[in-house]
Amino acid sequence: MLDALPSPTRSLDDLSREERAFTFAHFTCEHAWVIGNILRNALRTADCPAIIHISLSSSQTLFHSPSMPGCMPDDEAQTRRKAATVLRWGHSTWYLHCKFDGDETRFGETYGLAVDDRARYSLEGGGYPIFVKGLEGVAASVVLAGIHGEQAHMVLLKALDEYRGLRNDFRSPMRSMTVK
Template identity: 75%
Template sequence: MLDQLPSPTRSLDDLAREEKSFTFSHFTCEHAWVIGNILRNALRTADAPAIIHISLAAHQTLFHAPSMPGLMPDDETWVTRKRATVLRWGHSTWYMACKFGGSERSFAEHYGLAAEEKGRYTCEGGGYPVFVKGVEGVVGAIVVAGLEGEQAHGVVVKAVEEYKELRNDFRSPMRSMTMK
């Protein structure tokens, strides 16, 4: 299944447009739950162990789950690094990878990252920004760690596209309840 994903573009303009095209009217734990489960089901179907992490910029975790057994402890570190990159620079980590040709060294040098800062960020694909209409900057991040960067980016984009198709018909069971 992951092999069937189209290769993501490497055009920075196209990637920036793609990121902004997924601007939400609002973003809650319900959105994260649905997107997280779309990702988890896709990764399980592909027999791909990965960690899925969705959080707000204020360090509030909305969804965090492995797709299946087979992960390494370092995958948690990659989640943290990808999330930090998305929140600091406001772009997907795939965008950053394309901007710097996948070179962590060029990335760190360009931003003048000190030696102790280099390990906090990455330009490995798999981190994706969450934008909300009317809110300045990134409000959260969707991260997949445990896959190659290109695949991680592709599966996140596919999940957000699937969510976008579903969201008009999605009604929370809590919203349909009447309060007595």
Template identity: 70%
Template sequence: MLDTLPSPPTDLEHLSREERSFTFAHFTCEHAWVIGNILRNALRTADAAAIIHISLSSNQTLFHAPSMPGLVPDTEISLQRKRATVLRWGHSTWYMQCKFGGDDRKFAEEYGLWEGERGRREYEIRGGGYPVFVKGVEGVVGAIVVAGLDGQLAHGVVVKAIEEYKELRDGFRSPMRSVTLK
């Protein structure tokens, strides 16, 4: 499945429109669970080891799981850097990678982050971090992150998972929404 993903666009205007086109009516742990499992199943099917992390901007983790064994501790660090980039700049890490041509130093210098390697430790511009927007809420509500894959591939798999989620949810009403708890 991963080898059949089309290359993501590199045009910043197109990427920005794509990010906003995935604006949710609301975003809960139910959304994260379904999207996270779509990602995990796709990565397992492709025999690709990665970490999937979905959280709110308040730092509340909604989904966190490896797709399979074989990851190193640095993958968690990459995940946190991608998440920080999405939350600070409100764009996918692929958008930021395209904006700076993959040049970490240029990115860090642009935002005054370059103090030796400091900029590289706090933020990462390799694809795989994606913003969650909710209608009527200003700014980024959360982030969907895949770490452990090539950035282009990570971006593509996240976009595909969100598209699949939207197709699944179209017209679906959870049976739990009609249950009243006392």
């Protein structure tokens, strides 16, 4: 099923527009829960083990789950690297992959990263920024680790698009409760 996804664009202008096209009015644990479950269900349907991680720029984890058994310990490390990349540079990891043609050495040299610091970041697709209206910078990151970078980027886009279709109709059960 993941092989049926189209290849993502490599145009930096298009990727930048794509990232900003979906800006939230606000972003909470409820948003993360719905997006995380959309991703988990899609990956389970595709019989694809991956780690799904959604966290705020403060590093507070809002959602973290394997899609199914079969994930590797390195996938956990990769979630941290992808989130750090998104939060520091304000772009998807796929955007940075395309900008540097996947060359992590050139990436590190361009940003003056010491060799030891380069291991903290990743240019593999699968990390995506969440922007909130009125907030400067990235509010949160959504990360997939354990599947190929191009596929991870497209799975994220598809999930965010599905969420976009749901968001106007989404109503939290907590909003209808009254506290006495």
